[in-house]
Amino acid sequence: MTYALVDCNSFYASCERVFRPDLKNKPIIVLSNNDGCVVALSKEAKEIGIKMCEPWFKVKNHLQKNKGVAFSSNYELYADISMRVMQTLEHLAPKTEIYSIDEAFLDLTGVSSYMDLEDFGYSCKSTVMKWTGMPVRVGIGPTKTLAKAASYGAKKYPKTNGVVDLSDKNRQKKLLEIMPVGEIWGVGYRLNEKLNRIGIRTALDLINADTRLIRTRFGILLQRTVMELQGIPCIGLEEKPNTKKQIVVSRTFGRKINKLVDISEAVSDYSVRACEKLRKENQFCKMVSVFMRTNPFRKQDQQYSNILSYKLSIPTNDTRDILYVTRMITERLFKKNINFIKAGVMLSDFYDKGVSQSDMFIRKNRNEKDITLMKTIDRINSTGIGKVNFASQGIKKDWSMKRHMHSPRYTTNWEDFIVVS
DNA sequence: TCTGGGGTCCTAGGACCC
DNA sequence: TCTGGGGTCCTAGGACCC
Numbered sequence: 001m002t003y004a005l006v007d008c009n010s011f012y013a014s015c016e017r018v019f020r021p022d023l024k025n026k027p028i029i030v031l032s033n034n035d036g037c038v039v040a041l042s043k044e045a046k047e048i049g050i051k052m053c054e055p056w057f058k059v060k061n062h063l064q065k066n067k068g069v070a071f072s073s074n075y076e077l078y079a080d081i082s083m084r085v086m087q088t089l090e091h092l093a094p095k096t097e098i099y100s101i102d103e104a105f106l107d108l109t110g111v112s113s114y115m116d117l118e119d120f121g122y123s124c125k126s127t128v129m130k131w132t133g134m135p136v137r138v139g140i141g142p143t144k145t146l147a148k149a150a151s152y153g154a155k156k157y158p159k160t161n162g163v164v165d166l167s168d169k170n171r172q173k174k175l176l177e178i179m180p181v182g183e184i185w186g187v188g189y190r191l192n193e194k195l196n197r198i199g200i201r202t203a204l205d206l207i208n209a210d211t212r213l214i215r216t217r218f219g220i221l222l223q224r225t226v227m228e229l230q231g232i233p234c235i236g237l238e239e240k241p242n243t244k245k246q247i248v249v250s251r252t253f254g255r256k257i258n259k260l261v262d263i264s265e266a267v268s269d270y271s272v273r274a275c276e277k278l279r280k281e282n283q284f285c286k287m288v289s290v291f292m293r294t295n296p297f298r299k300q301d302q303q304y305s306n307i308l309s310y311k312l313s314i315p316t317n318d319t320r321d322i323l324y325v326t327r328m329i330t331e332r333l334f335k336k337n338i339n340f341i342k343a344g345v346m347l348s349d350f351y352d353k354g355v356s357q358s359d360m361f362i363r364k365n366r367n368e369k370d371i372t373l374m375k376t377i378d379r380i381n382s383t384g385i386g387k388v389n390f391a392s393q394g395i396k397k398d399w400s401m402k403r404h405m406h407s408p409r410y411t412t413n414w415e416d417f418i419v420v421s
Numbered sequence: 422t423c424t425g426g427g428g429t430c431c432t433a434g435g436a437c438c439c
Numbered sequence: 440t441c442t443g444g445g446g447t448c449c450t451a452g453g454a455c456c457c
């Protein structure tokens with residue numbers, strides 16, 4: 001097998017740069033919802049010492065002093081550019097797996113018989129740049145985990161020019177020898193600490209460790225990772241995205257709130273979004289959960305965090321059914337004199353098709369007309385001609401998040417298109 | 422004063438059954 | 440009253456990913 005991992009460089013920051021050539025070579029950061037903390041940084045921003053996940057208020061001055069620019073996250077723009085990048089990759093390789101918003105695996109098995117793999121990497125890189133304006137790097141290897149490792153090498157060592165091919169055993173060894181074990185795909189913060197404690201510091205140390213010890217002490221997942229690093233493929237390409245098993249919509253509020261009306265509005269708003277996602281998946285759900293919590297950073301506040309679920313007796317994806325349940329749960333979860341900062345709605349236990357049968361909390365049976373109604377609402381809301389809302393979502397929404405530095409939706413909104421004159 | 426959001430999988434333990 | 444093995448299902452918690 002041969003896999004390639006194509007990874008966009010500082011994806012969100014690069015998206016902001018696609019339509020702003022004036023920002024070339026400037027430090028750019030992108031902030032999380034509510035302009036809370038840094039979720040993406042350009043190379044230049046890293047160079048002036050800004051770190052991932054740092055709160056905005058701590059880096060603001062430093063960034064401005066260095067003539068950097070900050071953006072609120074603009075998910076519409078990122079999703080659209082991601083789609084363009086993925087479509088380009090689908091042109092270049094017969095089989096691709098969209099792994100995340102900024103990464104894709106390509107199946108390159110057989111390619112090496114007529115083309116040098118490194119050359120493939122470079123041509124892939126330049127085509128994506130030409131067609132979409134997005135800088136990418138390419139890692140190639142006999143397993144997905146090794147392709148990931150190759151991509152790490154391409155990022156870490158500029159002289160590779162953004163392309164690393166790890167088909168060769170000796171090259172694998174050379175990289176894994178100097179690659180910290182925590183950088184391996186599948187080894188996170190906790191595992192890294194545990195492995196370090198027993199003397200495993202590099203990827204090569206991990207490969208050479210006792211297999212039985214890995215299996216018994218760390219489980220089957222790490223064992224699989226070890227085999228992948230040894231060049232034995234254990235994880236295949238998944239071309240079709242598998243159907244979701246749960247849908248979560250949650251947000252931190254723009255300010256702390258303590259009134260039931262406000263939190264109920266927010267939860268209703270999230271419920272509506274969750275149902276849209278559910279219908280897009282063509283699924284029906286039985287399990288509905290709501291959670292809410294206080295701000296753990298406010299030590300002076302009384303803390304509270306709770307989740308409550310309700311199981312419907314029949315699957316539904318009708319927004320009105322879900323709203324009925326989430327509103328009921330919200331009332332039960334809510335507590336007076338508590339400052340809430342975040343709430344969320346979770347849908348799970350999915351079924352392909354709903355059946356028409358009554359539930360204790362749903363007074364009306366759903367039929368074809370109801371399905372058409374939901375479809376119509378979804379269509380109206382997706383065309384941009386206007387929005388149909390449910391009353392419980394509220395109108396003012398002054399609890400909603402802050403996004404003060406939002407860039408235009410260059411590619412998805414008529415009013416934000418760039419005009420060339 | 423300010424600290425993200427959305428997912429998946431595995432494992433251990435409890436309840437329950439024969 | 441105490442004792443045994445084997446199995447399933449569910450849930451909570453922990454780990455990982457981006």
